[in-house]
Amino acid sequence: MISVKKVDNRPLNWLERIYLPEIARGLAVTLRHFFVNLFNPKGMPTVQYPEQQLELPHAAKTRTRHRLKLRADNSPKCVACFMCQTACPAYCIRIEAAEYPDNAVEKYPAVFDIDLARCVMCGMCVEACPEDAIAMDTLEIPGGEQDRARLKLTKEDLLRNLPGEPSVVGAANRLANEYLKSKGGA
Amino acid sequence: MPKLTIDGKTLEVAKGTTVLEAAQQLGVHVPRYCYHPKLSVSGNCRMCLVEVEKSPKLLTACSTEAAEGMVVHTATEKVKAARRDVLEYLLLNHPLDCPVCDQAGECGLQDYYMEHSRAKSRFPAEDKVRRQKRRPLGPHLVLDNERCILCTRCVRFCAEVTKTAELEVMERGDRSFIDLKEGRALDNGYSLNIADVCPVGAWTSRDFRFKQRVWFLKKTPTVCLGCATGCLTEVHHNEGAIYRVMPRPNAETNTWLCDAGRMVYKAVQAGDRLAKGVIKNGLIELEPALRETASRIDENHAAAAVLGSPWLSVEDNAALARLAKDALKTENFSFDFNAEQGIKDGILINKDPAPNAAGARRVKAACGGLSFGELAAKVASGAVKVLVTEARAAALLKNELKAGGARLIVFAANRSEIPQGAYATLPYANYFETPGTFVNFQGLERRTVPAVAAPEGVRPLWAMVNRLAVYSGTSLHLDSAEAALKGIL
Numbered sequence: 048m049i050s051v052k053k054v055d056n057r058p059l060n061w062l063e064r065i066y067l068p069e070i071a072r073g074l075a076v077t078l079r080h081f082f083v084n085l086f087n088p089k090g091m092p093t094v095q096y097p098e099q100q101l102e103l104p105h106a107a108k109t110r111t112r113h114r115l116k117l118r119a120d121n122s123p124k125c126v127a128c129f130m131c132q133t134a135c136p137a138y139c140i141r142i143e144a145a146e147y148p149d150n151a152v153e154k155y156p157a158v159f160d161i162d163l164a165r166c167v168m169c170g171m172c173v174e175a176c177p178e179d180a181i182a183m184d185t186l187e188i189p190g191g192e193q194d195r196a197r198l199k200l201t202k203e204d205l206l207r208n209l210p211g212e213p214s215v216v217g218a219a220n221r222l223a224n225e226y227l228k229s230k231g232g233a
Numbered sequence: 234m235p236k237l238t239i240d241g242k243t244l245e246v247a248k249g250t251t252v253l254e255a256a257q258q259l260g261v262h263v264p265r266y267c268y269h270p271k272l273s274v275s276g277n278c279r280m281c282l283v284e285v286e287k288s289p290k291l292l293t294a295c296s297t298e299a300a301e302g303m304v305v306h307t308a309t310e311k312v313k314a315a316r317r318d319v320l321e322y323l324l325l326n327h328p329l330d331c332p333v334c335d336q337a338g339e340c341g342l343q344d345y346y347m348e349h350s351r352a353k354s355r356f357p358a359e360d361k362v363r364r365q366k367r368r369p370l371g372p373h374l375v376l377d378n379e380r381c382i383l384c385t386r387c388v389r390f391c392a393e394v395t396k397t398a399e400l401e402v403m404e405r406g407d408r409s410f411i412d413l414k415e416g417r418a419l420d421n422g423y424s425l426n427i428a429d430v431c432p433v434g435a436w437t438s439r440d441f442r443f444k445q446r447v448w449f450l451k452k453t454p455t456v457c458l459g460c461a462t463g464c465l466t467e468v469h470h471n472e473g474a475i476y477r478v479m480p481r482p483n484a485e486t487n488t489w490l491c492d493a494g495r496m497v498y499k500a501v502q503a504g505d506r507l508a509k510g511v512i513k514n515g516l517i518e519l520e521p522a523l524r525e526t527a528s529r530i531d532e533n534h535a536a537a538a539v540l541g542s543p544w545l546s547v548e549d550n551a552a553l554a555r556l557a558k559d560a561l562k563t564e565n566f567s568f569d570f571n572a573e574q575g576i577k578d579g580i581l582i583n584k585d586p587a588p589n590a591a592g593a594r595r596v597k598a599a600c601g602g603l604s605f606g607e608l609a610a611k612v613a614s615g616a617v618k619v620l621v622t623e624a625r626a627a628a629l630l631k632n633e634l635k636a637g638g639a640r641l642i643v644f645a646a647n648r649s650e651i652p653q654g655a656y657a658t659l660p661y662a663n664y665f666e667t668p669g670t671f672v673n674f675q676g677l678e679r680r681t682v683p684a685v686a687a688p689e690g691v692r693p694l695w696a697m698v699n700r701l702a703v704y705s706g707t708s709l710h711l712d713s714a715e716a717a718l719k720g721i722l
């Protein structure tokens with residue numbers, strides 16, 4: 048059902064129509080914020096992400112950027128079963144399976160892309176995974192990029208930031224590494 | 234004619250019918266693994282247990298013959314408990330590696346587990362009997378002995394259908410496993426049917442291996458063009474790519490499908506697929522190729538000839554006939570193919586490797602034309618200066634073309650088909666991409682249904698013929714496949 052709300056578009060009165068008093072009123076609001084923030088910067092509500100971060104509440108922590116986990120022998124845990132791709136409501140996962148010549152587990156993903164520009168951060172892929180191979184616990188919140196292509200994570204992107212692996216580029220990696228350090232990683 | 238009651242419904246069945254088949258007639262599905270309608274009854278999996286009144290124990294429906302006055306129950310608590318127990322037993326040593334198994338999504342174990350059991354495994358993974366995994370056997374298959382439930386469908390298929398008996402069960406009890414007999418190879422020409430009959434993921438296809446999950450596949454019912462038998466098939470495809478071809482069992486021709494027939498689809502997405510014209514050996518755009526071809530035909534208008542092809546549909550052969558009669562106005566055309574037909578090996582493979590000789594003969598019946606021998610003689614004598622035909626049909630006149638030196642213009646779907654010395658080649662959409670009518674060796678008319686789209690710019694052969702005629706100044710009015718068929722079928 049569509050509900051209709053009547054808006055009361057009252058015509059401007061004389062004082063408003065001459066414009067200048069309203070400008071002064073607006074400036075007063077801006078200036079008040081400016082001086083309050085200048086003398087009391089701690090009270091500012093803006094968070095300078097990604098340099099600054101708020102502690103995320105519990106559920107939100109498991110809805111951050113994906114990563115692919117590794118086995119003890121450093122091969123990806125993922126077996127390219129396509130469960131996550133099937134479960135994904137945004138169609139943002141693309142896998143291509145391949146075969147190991149001599150690993151005990153035959154199948155692995157040759158390609159594993161997640162398009163964060165499409166991802167709705169629902170966590171269905173993590174729920175669906177029978178191998179506990181994908182997680183969304185990097186605490187990195189995918190942010191703005193200049194270019195859509197940069198929002199596409201490849202298998203290599205998804206496998207980085209694991210304990211023992213150094214940061215490659217950018218603030219996002221730094222944060223993820225700090226997080227891993229706080230968990231006792233390298 | 235015994236009369237029996239199954240789940241409260243009474244029916245009369247032919248003598249010798251089993252309880253399982255009788256239930257099927259009533260639309261009651263009794264779960265089964267080892268039973269297969271086209272193989273002998275083995276009765277080893279115990280999945281089909283049902284309760285029969287006055288019988289002290291549950292009976293296997295697949296091996297119990299229906300008898301007068303029998304009262305069968307297929308859904309009592311006792312039967313349900315038995316199904317749960319049989320499933321638990323079959324899953325005892327199963328590796329539960331569904332995430333890496335290609336059968337997932339069409340697996341008998343998964344389906345019946347969800348429907349009849351849902352019990353948690355009580356058997357620790359360390360105690361499971363380990364068997365050999367991932368054994369490539371024969372050119373087409375991989376065997377995973379751990380996933381096998383020993384239903385012996387594969388063993389019976391090789392013993393009863395191909396009569397080659399390469400497989401057997403080795404050892405006893407929980408050590409048993411399916412194995413190839415010593416010194417044998419699994420290359421009987423029908424081996425991929427084993428992957429189909431195996432109800433679990435023990436036998437899987439190497440060609441299909443890890444390419445797609447089965448639940449993504451869309452299914453298009455069509456016809457195999459591997460030989461004159463014309464088996465009914467189902468093409469499984471997704472997002473414009475074909476992944477496998479499966480049999481569509483029917484009473485007239487086939488339950489199974491041969492390995493060669495299943496691989497016909499490979500040509501569709503092969504790297505040498507033609508999307509442009511070829512003049513001598515160089516690729517050129519389609520329109521200039523058509524113009525060039527048309528002017529070469531016009532040069533020798535009076536000495537042009539057309540040969541149909543048993544590899545083309547009736548529509549496309551009919552279009553070629555129209556080209557000869559209405560555009561070239563020549564009597565030099567032939568749709569007369571008389572290769573010997575009939576099942577070669579007692580199973581499916583036909584003596585005639587071309588799928589539509591009978592269909593081409595129907596075009597001959599409607600349009601007339603020379604016999605194959607007469608046309609061959611004209612080509613050999615040099616009376617024919619330009620010959621228009623399909624690439625594989627051109628091979629039938631190889632020696633005559635060499636002797637007579639006629640300019641050869643062919644239609645081909647793949648570059649590898651182009652015969653040596655062809656002057657011009659025009660591409661066309663093959664029958665995974667366009668509908669066509671084929672007449673098999675029994676005279677049954679069968680239509681292919683397109684599963685995927687043709688490469689950009691490539692049209693069906695009848696449409697190409699239409700364009701060719703326009704370039705040489707005649708309109709054949711071939712606006713659809715039906716227009717080509719007019720007056721023929």
Ligand code: SF4
Pocket residue numbers: 124125126127128129130131132142172175176177178179180181332
């Ligand atoms: S569900 Fe898990 S194992 Fe399966 S493809 Fe996705 S990440 Fe890999």
Ligand code: SF4
Pocket residue numbers: 380381382383384385386387388411430431432433435436
């Ligand atoms: S391999 Fe498949 S068909 Fe053969 S016995 Fe085992 S489960 Fe049955």
Ligand code: FES
Pocket residue numbers: 264265266267268275276277278279280281282293294295296
């Ligand atoms: S189907 Fe009856 S015992 Fe296997």
